[in-house]
Amino acid sequence: MLLSKSCTYAVRAALLISKKKIDSGRNYIPVSELAKELDISFHFLTKILQKLTESKIMNSFRGPNGGITLTRSPEKIKIIEIVDAIDGMKLFESCIFGLPTCSDDHPCPLHKQWKLQRIEILKLFKTNTIHDLTINDDEFNLSGK
Amino acid sequence: MLLSKSCTYAVRAALLISKKKIDSGRNYIPVSELAKELDISFHFLTKILQKLTESKIMNSFRGPNGGITLTRSPEKIKIIEIVDAIDGMKLFESCIFGLPTCSDDHPCPLHKQWKLQRIEILKLFKTNTIHDLTINDDEFNLSGK
DNA sequence: CATATTTAAGACATCAATGTCTTAAATATA
DNA sequence: TATATTTAAGACATTGATGTCTTAAATATG
Numbered sequence: 236m237l238l239s240k241s242c243t244y245a246v247r248a249a250l251l252i253s254k255k256k257i258d259s260g261r262n263y264i265p266v267s268e269l270a271k272e273l274d275i276s277f278h279f280l281t282k283i284l285q286k287l288t289e290s291k292i293m294n295s296f297r298g299p300n301g302g303i304t305l306t307r308s309p310e311k312i313k314i315i316e317i318v319d320a321i322d323g324m325k326l327f328e329s330c331i332f333g334l335p336t337c338s339d340d341h342p343c344p345l346h347k348q349w350k351l352q353r354i355e356i357l358k359l360f361k362t363n364t365i366h367d368l369t370i371n372d373d374e375f376n377l378s379g380k
Numbered sequence: 381m382l383l384s385k386s387c388t389y390a391v392r393a394a395l396l397i398s399k400k401k402i403d404s405g406r407n408y409i410p411v412s413e414l415a416k417e418l419d420i421s422f423h424f425l426t427k428i429l430q431k432l433t434e435s436k437i438m439n440s441f442r443g444p445n446g447g448i449t450l451t452r453s454p455e456k457i458k459i460i461e462i463v464d465a466i467d468g469m470k471l472f473e474s475c476i477f478g479l480p481t482c483s484d485d486h487p488c489p490l491h492k493q494w495k496l497q498r499i500e501i502l503k504l505f506k507t508n509t510i511h512d513l514t515i516n517d518d519e520f521n522l523s524g525k
Numbered sequence: 526c527a528t529a530t531t532t533a534a535g536a537c538a539t540c541a542a543t544g545t546c547t548t549a550a551a552t553a554t555a
Numbered sequence: 556t557a558t559a560t561t562t563a564a565g566a567c568a569t570t571g572a573t574g575t576c577t578t579a580a581a582t583a584t585g
Contacts, residue, residue: 298552332388334524344513368489379479443582
């Protein structure tokens with residue numbers, strides 16, 4: 236897979252928080268609620284979202300009516316920020332064969348072509364925001380069910 | 381990484397076999413020689429290349445002067461064949477979030493954009509052959525050292 | 526036939542990603 | 556203050572990819 240499972244969980248959670256904040260008017264959404272609706276293990280999702288709170292993309296609050304929220308408005312959070320926080324930027328920076336010696340100056344046989352592609356993928360994550368991908372009707376279920 | 385380590389090993393080995401057949405005039409190249417020059421574990425590379433012989437991309441021969449060869453000429457072997465044999469085609473067929481419900485008829489929020497990208501990546505592997513990527517001078521070392 | 530070379534097969538080890546579970550800490554509310 | 560709710564932290568288990576090692580089978584050559 237292009238993105239790790241953890242990373243896809245993180246993006247899906249961000250999209251669901253965005254939707255739930257709009258739909259319900261609440262600010263903080265409990266992880267238990269997200270995990271249930273996304274069909275992801277609660278404890279595992281908790282740990283993933285902790286990374287996003289550490290990187291200031293999300294904010295958490297403990298106790299009743301607590302949960303997780305987005306620190307900025309959805310149109311100001313780019314998907315790449317979440318991808319970077321979980322998987323890092325290696326995918327967009329390294330050789331398709333994983334060769335550390337490969338570079339613009341010393342290219343592997345696929346360097347030029349792969350570089351064009353990975354820049355396009357990077358653009359995909361850089362141009363789309365949480366807002367852009369937030370589902371505003373009930374046409375698609377982020378649970379995958 | 382886009383490709384598994386095993387898959388990058390397989391492609392690099394195929395490129396080195398192609399080069400060595402040209403440079404040395406030999407038909408079969410021993411795995412030990414490939415492993416050493418690619419800086420890959422011998423036994424591990426053996427197992428990977430076994431998959432390629434099972435899928436008829438390569439052919440093996442035991443005993444002195446034995447080794448591995450390409451079954452067809454390098455210009456007739458597409459990179460995608462090796463990728464498919466090792467990693468499968470899932471990357472080029474599935475949702476970026478791994479959602480099994482996502483499809484053209486029932487798209488996730490990134491479906492359309494990601495589909496365009498993965499088709500381009502697929503094209504990269506479909507249009508390039510072993511011959512196209514075989515290094516014909518000593519400008520780049522496939523060992524990564 | 527004996528020996529050296531080479532792949533085949535499979536057992537086993539290691540490691541990172543994923544997933545589960547328990548306890549602690551913070552917070553709201555009755 | 557007591558209780559329920561919720562995240563934080565960390566131990567532990569599982570799984571698949573990666574890597575190591577040993578033995579068997581095939582083949583060429585002296």
